[in-house]
Amino acid sequence: MAFDTGSVESCRRDFPALERTFRGRPLAYLDGPAGTQVPRQVIEAVAWYYRTCNANTHGAFVTSRESDDLIRAAREAVAAFLGAPSWREISFGANMTTLNFSLSKALARTMGPGDEVVITELDHEANRGPWLALGERGIAVREVALRTDGTLDPEDMRRKINARTRLVALGYASNALGTVNDVPLARALSREVGAWLLVDAVHYAPHFPLDVAALDADFLLCSAYKFYGPHVGVLYARPGLLADLPTDRLRTQEAAAPYRIETGTLNHAAITGVKAAVDYIASWGEGDTLRARVVSAMRGIADYEHSLAASYWDGVAALPGVTALGQGFASPLRAPTVSIAIDGVRPAEAARVLGEEGILVWDGDFYAARAIERLGLAEGGGVLRTGISMYNTREEVGRLLAGVGALLRR
Ligand SMILES: Cc1ncc(COP(=O)(O)O)c(C=O)c1O
DSSP: OOOSGGGHHHHHHTOGGGGOEETTEEOEEOBGGGOOOOOHHHHHHHHHHHHHOOOOSSOSSHHHHHHHHHHHHHHHHHHHHHTOSOGGGEEEESOHHHHHHHHHHHHHTTOOTTOEEEEESSSOGGGTHHHHGGGGGTOEEEEEOBOTTSSBOHHHHHHHOOTTEEEEEEESBOTTTOBBOOHHHHHHHHHHTTOEEEEEOTTTTTTSOOOHHHHTOSEEEEEGGGTTSOSOEEEEEOTTTGGGSOOOOOTTSOOSTTGGGOOSOOOHHHHHHHHHHHHHHHTTSOSSSHHHHHHHHHHHHHHHHHHHHHHHHHHHHTSTTEEEOSOOSSSSOBOSEEEEEETTBOHHHHHHHHHHTTEEOEEEOTTOHHHHHHTTOTTTTOEEEEEOOTTOOHHHHHHHHHHHHHHHHO
């Protein structure tokens, strides 16, 4: 079965949170970029872990062995989700930010004064802060400029990546504007100078099939709570790369990948839920392998979300007094996340009024603070962001459009 418009009704029945009402109306969860709702299959997997084999790892007894197996199975599922060669490339952590800080500390130990790191003005602070901190060690941090159309300037990227560059760290898709960045260009340029490429795929992963091997990334991070799973961060590291990095690590901790960057005890129950989330997504796809089903499902989800987001974009951009930011939806490579500015209405006020009607949308900068500053929107309180997830409907988009229209008429 492939995911399409006809799938949504049945998909919605899998998400218990969608039954919630507020003042007599169903909640419209248009807040997916900050974290999606969770299907019962994931909720049940987490509860099942606690009921059945809650234990620490590497013990000599049954529940511990089962925990080892479950975590391995979750790494295999995530490898299939990302297109990684094997489970050995998949590390888990508290969230993307924490993993990225751990990685930045390790990579910094291999760099020194005169080395450079390239980041972007469009990225979430989780993929800027850890690298900006390297400035303290004499490592120059260069930022690829954001253009007013919401895209990164490719000429500036060419200028900033040079023979001193050791790492290029950029997002795959913007959580504020929905722009899909030219990662192949960043790969080509970083390859030419022998620099690592790190991709923040947190906002891309819920919306498109990912193929980390084709992307040829050295590191790629994402976060399961953005794709219908629990709060767990994921790091992919190219085969052989993590094993040599000087990560923060206890003497007693396993030195091999993928464990080398995993400090302390992981959240086993949540990791069990991550596997369930990948399996859930795959259940909407076709094919003989988990990878084939994931890719097929994500293609269907991408098309569905894109058409819904495009209809919101067309409707909202046509309203006098509304500025829809970033790129339109002519290209299929556009994440289904739309931010707007409304003349005379602060985003926080707009989100509050819509929230009173059970329409859940975010206001602010969503930690893409530099981008919002560069667009001159920080002082006005940022933007109003709507995100489309697989369970959203045309009716919800209609409610939102009516709500924004009413705000303009106040
Ligand atoms: C694009 C992007 N990168 C990174 C992060 C940080 O992820 P985490 O909350 O797992 O640290 C977010 C979270 O919103 C994000 O949207």
